[in-house]
Amino acid sequence: MRFLMKFGGTSVADAQCIGRVVDILEKHHKAGDELAVVVSAQRGVTDQLIALAEKLPAAKNCSEVSPLIAHLRERHMTTLAGAAPDYTTEVGAVIEKRLASLQHILFAVHNLRELTPRSKDYIISFGERLLAPVVGAALRQRGIPSTVFDGCEAGILTTPQHGEATALPESDGRIKRKIGSLLSKEVPVIMGFMGCTENGILTTLGRSGSDYSASIVGAGIDADEIWIWTDVDGIMTSDPRVINDARVLKSISYIEVMELSYFGAKVMHPRSIDPAMRKNILVRVKNTFNPAHPGTMIVRNGYRDSRVVKALTYIDKVASININGAQMIGRPGVAKAIFSALADHEVNVMMISQGSSEANISLIVDESHLDAAVDALAFLVRDGIVREVTHNRDVCAVAVVGAGMAGAAGTGGRIFTALGKAGVNVMMISQGSSEANISFVVRQQDGPRAVRVLHDEFRLSEECE
Structure with missing residues (x-):
């Protein structure tokens, strides 16, 4: 070998x-x-x-x-x-x-x-x-x-x-x-x-x-x-500092690792996976201090069990930006102007959500980029392109990750029903076309509770048949 x-x-x-x-x-x-x-x-x-x-x-x-x-x-x-x-x-x-x-x-x-x-x-x-x-x-x-x-x-x-x-x-x-x-x-x-x-x-x-x-x-x-x-023994179902019974995953796919790491989990950075993925090389995450443990395998198609959700993570050092105004409706080029201005100020946008009315665009950025983002977008109000640009530092982003969510009906319903029963208010939702990740924004103080609720809802602490 x-x-x-x-x-x-x-x-x-x-x-x-x-x-x-x-x-x-x-x-x-x-x-x-x-x-x-x-x-x-x-x-x-x-x-x-x-x-x-x-x-x-x-x-x-x-x-x-x-x-x-x-x-x-x-x-x-x-x-x-x-x-x-x-x-x-x-x-x-x-x-x-x-x-x-x-x-x-x-x-x-x-x-x-x-x-x-x-x-x-x-x-x-x-x-x-x-x-x-x-x-x-x-x-x-x-x-x-x-x-x-x-x-x-x-x-x-x-x-x-x-x-x-x-x-x-x-x-x-x-x-x-x-x-x-x-x-x-x-x-x-x-x-x-x-x-x-x-x-x-x-x-x-x-x-x-x-x-x-x-x-x-x-x-x-x-x-x-x-x-x-x-x-650590491998990639876990969630941060063990938040979930004391988090479990080491036997296997996970390239796409699932990329989604987890993008949302703050301490696993391989998304770019780190790309060369291995290009050549379809199996990656293992193992513990130097416990080498007998099998660790976690990262492969093209991760091991699928009966649960559609595989892991949870959240980022707490983020901020939301809300861009509102009826002036945006049906006006071509607004999104281009927003994202070009942010790119010029080297602001990385982590999540995006837009209402079907086109009157609102919500963004999540790293908290350290917030001031630069607000400065970059000041022209939108000044030039009458939007009515207002507001921001909120008291938020965190939660990611629910699992390749099994693709095509699985009812996963979103389970997620948001469980959060609603726990009294966790969801402020923003975003889902990519891969269907391997549903992300949402809650108040910062609700982040750990949201993760615990969903970890229990999908029985992630239990070994699966």
């Missing part, structure tokens, strides 16, 4: 965790499997880098740079000494060189009083740059040959959008030549979260970028399976 295995930040948090990672890889290596590995930064490191980089242009001095460099040195050298003691000198020198480069660019950002998207990408890639050599050394410590690659060296070619780059189709052939050819001889360790443009300029892949890297590399090497190792 040929596997791509990706290990997230909690899975590589310290030397003990990396020991577990190597145990898993060693077992498969001894069984004759071919392996490629993608690793994230240690937990919290990327957030620390982002926070400091964004602060430096306006900071009075660089006093926070040296403490961060010292902290990163201590953390990674301690991890290296515990995970690969025979390589502390060799790999320690690599870590020191990279810390020096990081310090120089942080000083430059402060001195120039500017953080460009390109320099920010370079800075936030250092979490993976510092950690991947440690994982490679830990493998060699066990006698498993391993070479470390950054995303560009591995063959991930991307668009030039810094912070949110997308892999290009040419990546497949490059990865096959650079990584695929090594799998019979060693275990390549690849830094997640990054790639490069055709000109060799480093880019990062955005939210859940390491998962995206895993899917890109997995597709490039024609992996039989892609395993995403994390700190």
Whole structure:
């Protein structure tokens, strides 16, 4: 079997965790499997880098740079000494060189009083740059040959959008030549979260970028399976912090995962699924700390049981925008004007609902985008296109997900009857043509209760025959 295995930040948090990672890889290596590995930064490191980089242009001095460099040195050298003691000198020198480069660019950002998207990408890639050599050394410590690659060296070619780059189709052939050819001889360790443009300029892949890297590399090497190792047993029917008897799903489809992740569930980002889906590669989500658990399989057509609904999730940091006015009725181009203005202000619209009268359009946006959205839409009232634009921060969006809902009569009735009996008022409803997702908006305080009510209504805590 040929596997791509990706290990997230909690899975590589310290030397003990990396020991577990190597145990898993060693077992498969001894069984004759071919392996490629993608690793994230240690937990919290990327957030620390982002926070400091964004602060430096306006900071009075660089006093926070040296403490961060010292902290990163201590953390990674301690991890290296515990995970690969025979390589502390060799790999320690690599870590020191990279810390020096990081310090120089942080000083430059402060001195120039500017953080460009390109320099920010370079800075936030250092979490993976510092950690991947440690994982490679830990493998060699066990006698498993391993070479470390950054995303560009591995063959991930991307668009030039810094912070949110997308892999290009040419990546497949490059990865096959650079990584695929090594799998019979060693275990390549690849830094997640990054790639490069055709000109060799480093880019990062955005939210859940390491998962995206895993899917890109997995597709490039024609992996039989892609395993995403994390700190939970798999994808759950709902957030266990809200539903204490939430259950791990045995199987889920690509489309269901995309719907769940779009609405805030901590599973693979929608873009992360695309390369695997393109090549129909089975993806597993497994727990590094409980490797015997089978986890969750993500496949083209998920396992169907007698329940039409498979999982629930909700996002609480959103806001609603309501655009009203009889002037909108029968007037071509209103929707175009709205969405063009929002796009120009880089506002992402998460949900849309329009009344059949055409006198009202309701939108849901990320709460952090609300002010920009309101500014972008001010012209609608000023130019007499609509009567008013109002907004509400006291809302959350709930998503009911299940491929079994497609063509299943009465699902919407069950959902809204259950909510009505529980006294939960629904403010907005949206459903896509895939019929795998019914989304609705309620008051923020009603979000957890709505999820609990529907989790009980569809018996999602019970194993199904």
